[in-house]
Amino acid sequence: MANLRPALPRPSPSFDLAGRCGACAIRELSICSVLSANELDLLCTIISTINFEPGHTIITEGEPAGDLFNVIRGSVRLYKLLTDGRRQVTGFLFPGDFLGIALNDTYAYSAEAIEPVQLCRFPRRKLEALLAELPRLERKLLGTTAHELAAAQEQIVLLGRKSAKERLASFLVLLSDRALKRRQPASPVDIPMTRTDIADYLGLTTETVSRTLTQMRQEKVIATIQRNRIDILDPGGLIELAGGTIGN
Amino acid sequence: MANLRPALPRPSPSFDLAGRCGACAIRELSICSVLSANELDLLCTIISTINFEPGHTIITEGEPAGDLFNVIRGSVRLYKLLTDGRRQVTGFLFPGDFLGIALNDTYAYSAEAIEPVQLCRFPRRKLEALLAELPRLERKLLGTTAHELAAAQEQIVLLGRKSAKERLASFLVLLSDRALKRRQPASPVDIPMTRTDIADYLGLTTETVSRTLTQMRQEKVIATIQRNRIDILDPGGLIELAGGTIGN
DNA sequence: CGACACCTTGACCAACGTCAAATCCGGTGG
DNA sequence: CCACCGGATTTGACGTTGGTCAAGGTGTCG
Numbered sequence: 001m002a003n004l005r006p007a008l009p010r011p012s013p014s015f016d017l018a019g020r021c022g023a024c025a026i027r028e029l030s031i032c033s034v035l036s037a038n039e040l041d042l043l044c045t046i047i048s049t050i051n052f053e054p055g056h057t058i059i060t061e062g063e064p065a066g067d068l069f070n071v072i073r074g075s076v077r078l079y080k081l082l083t084d085g086r087r088q089v090t091g092f093l094f095p096g097d098f099l100g101i102a103l104n105d106t107y108a109y110s111a112e113a114i115e116p117v118q119l120c121r122f123p124r125r126k127l128e129a130l131l132a133e134l135p136r137l138e139r140k141l142l143g144t145t146a147h148e149l150a151a152a153q154e155q156i157v158l159l160g161r162k163s164a165k166e167r168l169a170s171f172l173v174l175l176s177d178r179a180l181k182r183r184q185p186a187s188p189v190d191i192p193m194t195r196t197d198i199a200d201y202l203g204l205t206t207e208t209v210s211r212t213l214t215q216m217r218q219e220k221v222i223a224t225i226q227r228n229r230i231d232i233l234d235p236g237g238l239i240e241l242a243g244g245t246i247g248n
Numbered sequence: 249m250a251n252l253r254p255a256l257p258r259p260s261p262s263f264d265l266a267g268r269c270g271a272c273a274i275r276e277l278s279i280c281s282v283l284s285a286n287e288l289d290l291l292c293t294i295i296s297t298i299n300f301e302p303g304h305t306i307i308t309e310g311e312p313a314g315d316l317f318n319v320i321r322g323s324v325r326l327y328k329l330l331t332d333g334r335r336q337v338t339g340f341l342f343p344g345d346f347l348g349i350a351l352n353d354t355y356a357y358s359a360e361a362i363e364p365v366q367l368c369r370f371p372r373r374k375l376e377a378l379l380a381e382l383p384r385l386e387r388k389l390l391g392t393t394a395h396e397l398a399a400a401q402e403q404i405v406l407l408g409r410k411s412a413k414e415r416l417a418s419f420l421v422l423l424s425d426r427a428l429k430r431r432q433p434a435s436p437v438d439i440p441m442t443r444t445d446i447a448d449y450l451g452l453t454t455e456t457v458s459r460t461l462t463q464m465r466q467e468k469v470i471a472t473i474q475r476n477r478i479d480i481l482d483p484g485g486l487i488e489l490a491g492g493t494i495g496n
Numbered sequence: 497c498g499a500c501a502c503c504t505t506g507a508c509c510a511a512c513g514t515c516a517a518a519t520c521c522g523g524t525g526g
Numbered sequence: 527c528c529a530c531c532g533g534a535t536t537t538g539a540c541g542t543t544g545g546t547c548a549a550g551g552t553g554t555c556g
Binding site: 061062080081082083084086087088090101102104106107108109132135138139141142145146148149150152153154155156157159160161162200201202203243244245246247 | 309310328329330331332334335336338349350352354355356357380383386387389390393394396397398400401402403404405407408409410448449450451491492493494495
């Protein structure tokens with residue numbers, strides 16, 4: 001069960017000023033979607049963008065939470081480590097997603113770039129100061145947090161009560177749905193994360209992930225295109241396999 | 249793995265008007281702790297109290313979310329059901345805890361009384377209308393939701409990566425810590441929920457819960473006092489067993 | 497005192513983990 | 527362009543944790 005892994009290199013980010021929020025490609029997907037042009041100009045004054053290469057650490061669990069982020073490009077894994085090195089991936093972020101929600105003094109989890117990532121950075125103190133003037137943003141933040149809480153509870157059901165096959169099916173359905181929300185096709189699904197990431201997200205091992213995908217391939221529910229792209233041949237069957245909750 | 253169970257009786261609640269929030273025994277533990285006397289009076293106008301007997305349903309996953317609640321007395325289990333009847337308990341509530349956080353149109357999970365429960369009820373529409381006038385309450389709600397999100401992520405780590413023994417140890421530590429927050433002793437811990445509830449919370453079976461508790465009893469880490477009270481003989485050992493994350 | 501629900505214990509089993517060995521594949525250098 | 531390298535993935539053989547099934551035990555409430 002142990003899952004020790006080497007320390008990853010510290011970030012060597014490249015900075016630059018964000019310029020115009022108005023031109024932001026992911027604005028409509030992000031928390032900024034609730035802001036008027038004027039409000040956007042206000043928010044615009046406190047942000048900057050920052051890039052990370054694959055494998056580099058964006059935030060670290062337990063460290064002072066100085067900044068919050070929006071993902072502009074690329075993908076991110078969130079995870080927590082047990083003291084003996086076992087890792088649990090708690091989620092993945094894609095363009096439009098918000099990072100750093102725990103409004104505490106320290107980050108509640110770590111985040112690393114999976115692919116090359118571009119982030120929009122909000123200094124926490126400045127953002128909090130602005131919230132008083134941007135009530136819609138605060139409300140949106142509450143909605144986003146509540147949404148993440150609901151997603152975490154779905155993940156709790158998955159980890160507590162689903163079989164390996166149900167977990168994989170749920171995972172693929174999730175990726176497909178989220179791709180749709182970003183206006184990407186639901187079916188050939190990009191899988192930017194490694195099997196290890198998937199295993200650590202689903203509470204399994206890479207071997208079980210691999211075997212289960214093979215099985216689903218043999219059953220013609222999915223087809224693998226290259227290593228990191230999966231074609232969903234039978235969406236209905238996949239959803240069936242995923243075994244949803246009463247509410248869905 | 250299936251976990252079918254009979255439908256529980258519908259609530260036969262007893263209503264009564266709450267009267268004075270000022271006299272509320274759990275105000276300092278609850279979201280209301282951030283309100284001034286005047287603000288409290290305002291909130292006071294929209295609430296009522298409601299009681300539930302053990303086993304009765306307070307809210308149901310998927311139904312329209314009409315009300316939010318504060319727990320005044322007793323304890324509550326939150327859970328989600330898979331379509332085939334498997335159950336995952338997502339959390340337990342005690343006095344001071346807030347219920348119904350998903351600010352959606354429908355409840356994201358079900359809730360049942362474990363012990364006789366007294367709740368303070370907020371009609372959702374009225375509460376949302378008040379939020380504009382009670383910015384501190386809205387901020388508190390965001391903090392509470394973020395806190396619940398962090399708790400859910402801890403639970404994800406537990407379910408994804410911890411052994412049965414680590415899960416039980418974590419659970420006892422959690423109950424003990426939460427008792428402390430309610431100003432109750434950390435050590436003989438009350439266990440109002442059944443073994444089935446615990447199993448469904450920890451992603452285990454009642455048999456495994458029972459065997460693991462027996463083992464911990466034999467190792468003198470805990471002692472059982474009656475059936476629903478556990479004495480923590482070796483708090484350090486228990487915390488050790490629980491195997492925390494880097495951040496804690 | 498009996499019924500019933502809950503809990504504990506035991507014997508056995510299977511899903512998934514562990515360990516080990518291919519195999520694949522993209523990147524690199526000749 | 528092709529051989530090689532190294533990490534990622536797949537596959538196989540086997541082990542273990544925790545689940546399943548079944549049989550008592552225990553406490554509570556009428």
